[in-house]
Amino acid sequence: MTTEARGVTKRFGDRVALRDVSFSVGEGELLAVIGPNGAGKTTLLSILAGILRPDEGEVSRPPEEIGWVPQQPAVYSKLTVRENLRLFARLEKVADPDAVVARMLEQTGLADRADDELGTLSGGNRQRVNIAVGLLADPPVLLLDEPSSSLDPRQRERLWEFVDGLAREHGTSVVFTTHNVAEAERWADRVLVLADGEVLFTGAPQALHRDAKRTGVDFETAFVRFLRAQGH
Amino acid sequence: MRWLLVKDLQILRRSKLLVGLLVVYPIAIALLIGIALSRGPDKPRVAFLNQVPIGQTTTNVGGRDVDFTDYADQFFDAIDPLRVRTREEAVDAVESGDALAALIIPPDTVERLNGGLGQAEVEVLYNGDALKQSFVEATIDAELARANAALSRTIGEVAIEDLRILAEGGEIATPLGRQTLLGLKRARDVLERSLARLPADAPERDGLEQVLRFAEQALIGLDFATPALRAVSEPIRVRATVLSGSRTPLDAFAVALAVAVSLLFIAVLLASGVLALEREEQAYGRLVRGLVSRAALLAEKVVLAAACSGLAALAMLCGIGAFTGVDWGRLPLWLVALAAGALGCSALGVAIGALAREVRAASLLGLLVALPLAFLALVPSGAVAGGVHDAITVVNALFPFKPALQALDAAVNGADPGVWGPAAHLLALAAGYGILARVALRRF
Numbered sequence: 001m002t003t004e005a006r007g008v009t010k011r012f013g014d015r016v017a018l019r020d021v022s023f024s025v026g027e028g029e030l031l032a033v034i035g036p037n038g039a040g041k042t043t044l045l046s047i048l049a050g051i052l053r054p055d056e057g058e059v060s061r062p063p064e065e066i067g068w069v070p071q072q073p074a075v076y077s078k079l080t081v082r083e084n085l086r087l088f089a090r091l092e093k094v095a096d097p098d099a100v101v102a103r104m105l106e107q108t109g110l111a112d113r114a115d116d117e118l119g120t121l122s123g124g125n126r127q128r129v130n131i132a133v134g135l136l137a138d139p140p141v142l143l144l145d146e147p148s149s150s151l152d153p154r155q156r157e158r159l160w161e162f163v164d165g166l167a168r169e170h171g172t173s174v175v176f177t178t179h180n181v182a183e184a185e186r187w188a189d190r191v192l193v194l195a196d197g198e199v200l201f202t203g204a205p206q207a208l209h210r211d212a213k214r215t216g217v218d219f220e221t222a223f224v225r226f227l228r229a230q231g232h
Numbered sequence: 233m234r235w236l237l238v239k240d241l242q243i244l245r246r247s248k249l250l251v252g253l254l255v256v257y258p259i260a261i262a263l264l265i266g267i268a269l270s271r272g273p274d275k276p277r278v279a280f281l282n283q284v285p286i287g288q289t290t291t292n293v294g295g296r297d298v299d300f301t302d303y304a305d306q307f308f309d310a311i312d313p314l315r316v317r318t319r320e321e322a323v324d325a326v327e328s329g330d331a332l333a334a335l336i337i338p339p340d341t342v343e344r345l346n347g348g349l350g351q352a353e354v355e356v357l358y359n360g361d362a363l364k365q366s367f368v369e370a371t372i373d374a375e376l377a378r379a380n381a382a383l384s385r386t387i388g389e390v391a392i393e394d395l396r397i398l399a400e401g402g403e404i405a406t407p408l409g410r411q412t413l414l415g416l417k418r419a420r421d422v423l424e425r426s427l428a429r430l431p432a433d434a435p436e437r438d439g440l441e442q443v444l445r446f447a448e449q450a451l452i453g454l455d456f457a458t459p460a461l462r463a464v465s466e467p468i469r470v471r472a473t474v475l476s477g478s479r480t481p482l483d484a485f486a487v488a489l490a491v492a493v494s495l496l497f498i499a500v501l502l503a504s505g506v507l508a509l510e511r512e513e514q515a516y517g518r519l520v521r522g523l524v525s526r527a528a529l530l531a532e533k534v535v536l537a538a539a540c541s542g543l544a545a546l547a548m549l550c551g552i553g554a555f556t557g558v559d560w561g562r563l564p565l566w567l568v569a570l571a572a573g574a575l576g577c578s579a580l581g582v583a584i585g586a587l588a589r590e591v592r593a594a595s596l597l598g599l600l601v602a603l604p605l606a607f608l609a610l611v612p613s614g615a616v617a618g619g620v621h622d623a624i625t626v627v628n629a630l631f632p633f634k635p636a637l638q639a640l641d642a643a644v645n646g647a648d649p650g651v652w653g654p655a656a657h658l659l660a661l662a663a664g665y666g667i668l669a670r671v672a673l674r675r676f
Contacts, residue, residue, distance in 0.1 A: 050521045063522045074514040078243040090235045091523040117246070133518070 002026050003066075003141050003173055008057035010043055010197075017043045018197045021057070025141070025190075028171040030164070032188035034181055034223065036232065040197040041177040042071070045143045048175065067139035071146045073130035077119035081110050081129050084118060085136065092137040104132040108162070124155035131159075135166070142166065144176035148183060160187050185219040193223070195232040233532045236524065240506055240536050250505075255544055258497030262490035262548070265606075276368040278311040279325040279334035279357075280304075281318070284341055291342050292405075298386055300342060303379040307335075310375050311368075326359040332368040333358045345383075392461050399454045416454070420447040487552050488641040493606050495545040495570065495640075496577050496633050500602050503537035503581025504594035507669075511676055512591050526673050530582050530666060537578035542570045549644070558644060565651050569636070569643035576632030576658035579665035586672035605633040632661045 002024050010018040018040045025031045033041050046052040050063025075084045085104055089097035105111040108128045118126060127150060134142060144163065148156040164187060166172040178184055184191050185205040193201040193208070201208055209222050244251050282304065290299045307313075314331045316322045322334035336355040344352040356372055397404050401415025414422075423444040430437050510516040510529070520526055549566060552558070584601060588594035608624050616624070628634035639654035641647040 046517075049517075051517050068518065068521060070514060070517060072514045074518040076239065076243060076513050076515060078246045079239065083239075083242060087235055087239050088518075088523070091519070 001140065002060075004060040005044075005048065006057055006060070008044070008047055008054045008059070010040075010047060010052065011055050016197050018047070018054070021194070021197070021199050023192055023199065023202055025173045025175055027140070027173055028167050029173055029190065030167050030188045031173075031175045032184035032191045033175065033177045033194055034179075034184050034191055035194035035200075036227065038196075039194040041194055042145055043197075044194065045145050045175065045177060048141075049143055061141060064137075065140055067134040067137065067142040069131050069134035069142065069144045069147060071149065073118075073126040075118055075126070075129050075133060078117060080115050080117055081105070081121070082114040084129060085132060088133045089136045094137055100136055104136060107135075108132045109158075123150040124152065124159075127151060127155075127159070131162075139172070141173045141175070144174065146177050146179065148178065148180065156183070163187070181220045181223045182218075193226070195227060195230065200230050200232075201226065233524070233528050233535075236519075236529070236532045237536055240532075243506075243509075244540075254498055254501055258494045258501075259544075259548060261497065262493040265486070265489055265493060267486075275310065275312040276332045276371055277314055277330070278368065278372070279316050279322045279331040280308075280311075280313045281316050281322045281334065281336045283319075283339040284337055285339060288342055291345050298383070300337075300345075303382065304337075306378060306382075307375045310371055323357060326357045329359065331359075333372060335372060388461050392458055395454055395457055395461070399451060416447050416451050420444060420451070423447065483556075484558075484645045485641060485647075487549070487556065487558065488637060488644050488647075489610075490552070491545050491549050491570075491644075492573065492633065492637040492640050494548055495541050495573050495636060496602050496606065497598075498544050499537045499541035499574055499577035500581040500584065500598040501595055502540055503533050503578040504585035504588065504598045505591050506536060507533045507582050507585030508588055508591045508594040511589050516676060527670060530586075530669050530673070533582050533585070534575065534578045534662070534666070537581055538571070538574035541577065542574035545570050545574070559646075562643060562646070565643035566640075568655055569639035569651050572655035572658040573632065573636030573639055575662045576636060576665075579662035579669070580632055583665040583669040583672065586669040586676055589676060601631075602633075605631050609634040609637055629657075630661075632658055632665075635661070 004022075004024040006022050008018055008021040009016070021040075021044060023031070033044060035041055043052065045068070047054050048059055049066055049068035050059075051068075076087075079087065082101060082105070085101040086097055089100050094100045102111075105114050108131065110125065110128055110132070113121060113125060118129060121129070127147060131144070131147065134144075142163075147163070148159055151159060160183065163174055163176070167174050176188075188205065190203060191201070191205050191208060192199060205219060208226060209219065284300070289301050290297050292298070314325055316325055316334070319336060322331075322336055325331040326334045334355075334357040336357070338353065338355065341352045341354065354376065356369075358369060394404060396402075397413055397415065399416050401413055401418045403410050403412050423440055427437060427440055427444065430440070507530070510519065516529075519529060524532075546566070549558075549570075553560065580601070581598065584597050585594045588597045605628075609628055611621070611624055635654040635657040638647075638649065639651050639658065642649065642651045642654065
């Protein structure tokens with residue numbers, strides 16, 4: 001089932017953070033939202049997650065059907081990995097919390113650290129717990145806000161393999177933001193370029209290359225030239 | 233809400249240092265305030281030099297022996313005496329700081345009191361800082377006033393007895409020894425009998441009738457003199473009536489105060505801290521996007537802080553009760569007062585947590601609010617200008633400490649205005665602070 005945002009506009013006082021943003025993401029699709037700082041990426045994800053309300057427009061799914069993984073791990077550092085997962089599983093009212101927790105521990109490779117307090121884990125492992133919490137209710141759509149920003153290259157690779165598996169094997173629609181356009185090119189099926197709250201481009205990464213008419217350069221250079229060509 | 237409560241209790245269980253400080257700090261402050269209020273200051277150390285020769289400390293007032301060492305004993309109950317033998321030693325003791333003051337009884341004191349040389353005098357030497365000097369000065373003045381009053385009372389009683397004998401007749405002590413007085417009433421009777429036996433035109437009748445009138449006028453005058461003398465010996469008698477306010481003894485009030493201070497600090501710091509922690513751990517956004525409503529989240533924090541602070545305060549009250557004479561039969565009222573106080577203070581705490589948004593800022597703001605509240609609630613009405621007191625009354629009414637203190641004082645000591653009024657006030661404040669916190673969450 002496709003998830004859509006239609007004509008979403010969000011203002012903070014006089015400043016327009018998002019202006020008439022519309023897009024869709026299909027089942028099992030990976031959509032990367034990229035753009036410069038202040039483009040409105042986190043605001044867009046917060047609206048999709050139901051944390052912020054749009055001033056205009058709508059999202060086709062209710063927040064309960066959308067898993068949300070914020071940029072900073074939104075978990076309790078004084079609780080163990082298992083206690084964090086169990087708490088959110090109970091709050092999500094999943095049918096069998098202990099079974100779901102066991103499955104998520106296995107799926108995220110954290111079973112051997114299950115009884116460690118979160119505060120003692122590395123940034124990468126905390127981010128894995130953060131993602132696991134977002135997946136507890138087995139949502140059809142998963143939102144990831146810059147999920148790899150605090151990870152080293154090896155952890156990033158494992159994270160994206162895991163996320164890719166979710167989309168390909170479970171059919172989960174994944175929308176993620178990132179500053180790393182190379183990651184977007186490698187893992188996303190489509191990219192959505194956002195600047196100053198407006199959608200400048202939606203399509204496959206290769207299409208962005210063509211639009212930049214610089215097929216001889218890498219994706220990041222093509223992206224920067226595209227932004228300049230659009231006046232950003 | 234149940235799972236959030238369990239989660240917060242798990243976090244508290246693992247934050248031993250924080251919880252320890254949260255409990256120990258307010259209890260230490262509460263006990264210090266309680267001890268300071270319930271115990272009077274230590275007796276001032278006063279050098280004492282009695283130059284009255286041994287064996288000459290007794291004077292005779294109207295035939296009654298008065299020993300001045302009795303007054304000295306009373307004085308020693310109020311001070312810590314440092315006995316010295318000479319005036320120089322007394323001066324040294326004060327100058328060196330061994331004593332805050334010196335009281336010197338000159339050798340002619342009793343002699344002067346016996347009436348020969350005018351009013352008796354004692355000498356007082358002071359030292360020390362202004363506060364201590366004021367205290368010792370007040371103590372010595374009070375004790376000398378007591379001694380003067382006791383002596384005046386003795387002299388007055390002797391004079392009243394002498395007047396009675398003058399009117400009724402009897403034996404009276406004089407410098408010439410004990411004398412028997414006829415008395416005005418018997419003299420009047422003798423005169424009346426004599427006049428009755430005299431012929432109507434007897435020349436002695438006129439003089440005797442004048443003496444008889446004098447005796448009757450003197451008796452009338454003496455009837456007025458006795459109460460007048462009583463009034464002089466105690467010119468102003470105090471009849472105390474408490475119209476409003478607490479009639480609780482200070483040490484019993486200190487129990488309620490100590491418990492209320494602990495309740496306030498634990499509830500405010502805990503409620504503000506656990507709410508701000510949700511934002512600091514970034515979990516707030518995750519919780520309120522459908523898992524928990526904002527109102528339920530606030531309610532959970534209030535319940536948690538109220539339960540923890542209420543239990544700590546109850547434990548403290550029971551602990552104090554084990555060593556003092558609290559009325560255990562009032563336990564149900566304690567629970568009402570503690571529950572209402574804990575809810576009011578916890579609601580204030582969540583409002584502070586919602587406004588501050590960070591744990592450290594919330595703790596600092598909590599302390600900045602709680603300390604002045606505890607201080608303002610103790611300012612008595614006569615101690616500051618009327619306008620200032622009105623302002624303090626308004627502030628006390630807007631925050632939960634004063635009503636919590638009133639409810640606890642009523643529950644523990646039976647003080648006015650009872651438990652239910654302050655409890656209703658606290659619940660209204662809890663609702664108000666809950667609304668304030670809910671509004672503040674919009675920018676959390």
